[in-house]
Amino acid sequence: MRTLIHEAEGALNGLGIQNPKQWGEAELKVWDLAERGRRVVSVSLLLLCLITVCTGALLTALVEHHWDMAMEMWLPSYAFFLLTVCYVQLDLIAIRRGRSPAYAQWAAVSTLVACQTQADESQATSVTTAQLSRNVERLSDALITYAQFGVSRKPGPRAALLTQCAGMSQRLESAFEASLRDRSQVRVLAKHIVHLIDALGRQEPLNMVSSAESAPAESVPAEGPLPWRMVMAHLLAFLTGVGLIAGFKALGLSAEYLLLLAPLIYLVVQIPYLATGRIPTALRHLPRLAAPMPEPASESEVRTSDSDASADVPRQLVPVPQRHD
Template sequence: MLKLLILFYATVSALATVAIPTATLFGFALVARPVRMPGRLLNRWSFLRDRTASRVENLINEAEGALDGMGVQHPTQWGEAELKVWDLAERGRRVVSVSLLLLCLTTIGTGALLTTLVEHRWDMALEIWLPSYAFLLLTACYVQLDLVAVRRGRSPAYAQWAAVSTLVACQTQADDCQATSVTTAELGRNVKRLSAALITYAQFGVSHEPGPRAALLAQCAGMSQQLEGAFVASLRDRSKVTMLAQHIVHLIEALGRQEPLSMVPSAECAPAASVPVEGPVPWRMVMAHFLAFLTGLGLIAGSRALGLSADYLILLAPLIYLVVQTPYLTTGRIPIALRHLPRLTAPIPEPASENEVRNSSSDGSATSVRPLLPTPQRND
């Protein structure tokens, strides 16, 4: 039984060693250049296509019912093709992520079972659990990378799906019997997600040329401001949710006609300086973290090879800390916590105006030293 378990662990561990790091590196490539067509493999099965069509139809029916309940006119077209694309992309992303997570958990569970069946449990735990938890961290990193890659690669479908989902949340908030603090928070999250989807669509959905991209960013930022303003107005008067729904319907129609520059009038476009652009991936910081992780593993392996006990590791803690910080220094990306250390100094006083300086000099008052800690006030 033990031999079979060891053979099974060796097979699963080898598969995880190949699959999980490869998927993580592939995820970095997809984030840098989102060219993947997620969900294309799932689209080959007819039952999955039928299920996707049913889910999209149910979502559109819910949105139409929400608009009927609020008395808002339906959009001329819902963009069913984009909604199906997003549903397939999300399903494909979840299948890959769950498969890697199950592989990682199987490796950890088998290693834990082996650890309980051998005599040298501490040595076995170091040899088995450490790589297993490294696989878990890499899997979590891949899930986040894949999410960003899917949203960038399918940004038009992501914007359509976020808009329709926000319409359903509007209907719940407009209903007197269903509106609660939970529905208000849910509507706020949907509006925030829709704004983020619009910015992603402006950056990656149409063109990478600076001219069209800047114009589309201004349009999407203007629409985001209108959505946020309507949401804030609904917090004062809940009947203003219909205004938010009207903005979303206009957005869906503009995306359906493939006229994204007609979302808001040109006079209401946000200036280019105020557009919240998604920043680039800090590749040097990512590489520094990865090298620091490898450096830590190398130190642990070297200490075990030299036969050092835990007491010596405690004495070598400052040296280990300096060695782990070496990748940050070589890549030129020092962590913010180390770059800006807290200082216990008095705050710098603001420069006084000329009138205050003249008044103080005429009164002849001496400048008093400002204490570092605030003095307690006495209540007379």
């Protein structure tokens, strides 16, 4: 954490911005310890899952009764792997909520380091731009999490904090968009982050932005629910596929017939996604032909086209060949 603070101080010195009065080292140490503990537990569990799955697959391949061994060894080990991944994700959510002040402080300091890289002409690339974008998004997410779980669970303080954090998030996003037009505006983004760190360090979270800049209550993003329907859809699709294969094996069909029935298996596996209302992205947005975008017309042309009855006739969605003179 001291290294991260030194990098942030060097970034502010390079941008010509005064350092915050206090960096919140205690909060940063809390986040560092929590993150290290989570990584150790996650890596240990995932390695155990990898060994279990590989052992189950190896035993399934070596014995004669492949299907019986797969049902007894490989499928339980694979289910253990899925449950472990689910636990790791829930543990990450719990740490971010339980250590939300430290999470917000760490996200702010990390974004300052990314600002210095983006402001430097010799280092700014498309990779650094994408990295700064991810840092700003993570900082906005950390602020919303801090407003919901960092101070109080009562409706009054939470509502006030949400409007302040949403206003600060909008200010950060506006500054980042301005830096995409003029890279020198990264300095403005860094100033906003320094003001944010000062407000969190003084324990004055309602002083992030002025009352005029705070977001209205109706526009504050609510906490996103956990995608339980998507989890259930994946689980049901997995069980459906296993049931189909078991049924085909019970009918005495060999593996060659399974390849011929692959389209049927694919369509049947999509049923759980349709039933839960969670259609995969590849099926939700089908490719289609579209006419080229028209040029923007003046207000008089728009009014004339609106009053014309022929405007209601749909266009043919066919590609228009380009003319080469």
